[in-house]
């Protein structure tokens with residue numbers, strides 16, 4: 001069981017309980033993006049276990065009326081065991097998801113994985129006619145060239161600031177440069193894409209900018225935030241009529257994800273300390 005202290009950021013250990021959480025979230029007009037916690041499996045066997053779990057999840061989601069999709073990490077489904085393992089496993093998940101009418105996002109990991117992830121996405125988005133989405137990172141300089149390549153691919157693209165420490169040769173290091181790039185890339189997307197834009201950020205400035213760009217270009221977009229982060233804002237935006245989807249981690253590997261969340265922000269640390277003191 002997820003202890004109460006971590007349950008703000010992680011839905012549950014099992015898919016079934018996580019879907020109960022999604023049902024609650026849907027009542028507030030917010031969709032769920034389910035992510036089974038796990039990454040960097042070195043063997044095909046370890047990756048295959050999570051792939052099986054995702055195949056079951058797809059079936060479970062497919063049997064419900066929930067507004068829910070999933071998001072998978074390349075290294076969780078076999079990238080560290082080989083590019084071919086990753087592609088094969090992504091193909092298996094997408095085939096089942098296509099049968100069940102479930103949308104699948106592909107998370108983006110560090111810059112050494114960008115090419116293979118982008119190539120696989122481009123190929124599968126065409127094969128499954130847009131039933132798949134890809135995350136791209138504003139801190140990476142190459143995103144300026146990747147976005148035009150993605151503009152005509154029939155899928156969705158989530159723009160995030162980037163969560164990985166990257167070398168200065170490939171990535172902006174200062175927050176203000178990453179924010180500038182985020183704005184530039186977002187404007188390009190609203191101008192050049194037909195829709196399918198996901199603003200993956202908690203930053204009120206970026207959300208406001210997306211709203212302005214929507215007014216200017218009319219391009220459809222959705223907002224994506226993490227479970228446990230700016231939850232009130234998520235509800236408010238949904239009430240205002242924006243499409244909001246919450247990224248929901250679940251599974252038994254919740255410990256390291258939870259520590260990452262509380263380390264990244266002072267408020268989260270205070271929240272955790274308060275939860276310990278009052279439990």
Ligand code: FAD
Nearest residue numbers: 107108135160161162163200201202203224225226229247
């Ligand atoms: P930040 O620059 O961290 O913060 C900007 C402002 O946002 C803050 O000043 C504050 O006003 C507000 N804010 C931020 N956090 C909080 C908080 N906890 N509480 C209250 N206000 C807050 N990264 C990847 O590299 N690959 C991925 O595949 C990926 N997928 C993601 C999917 C989703 C749905 C989301 C939301 C993020 C994802 N990320 C991913 C992480 C992303 O790259 C950033 O590291 C993360 O979102 C922090 O950046 P930010 O845009 O939220 O704003």
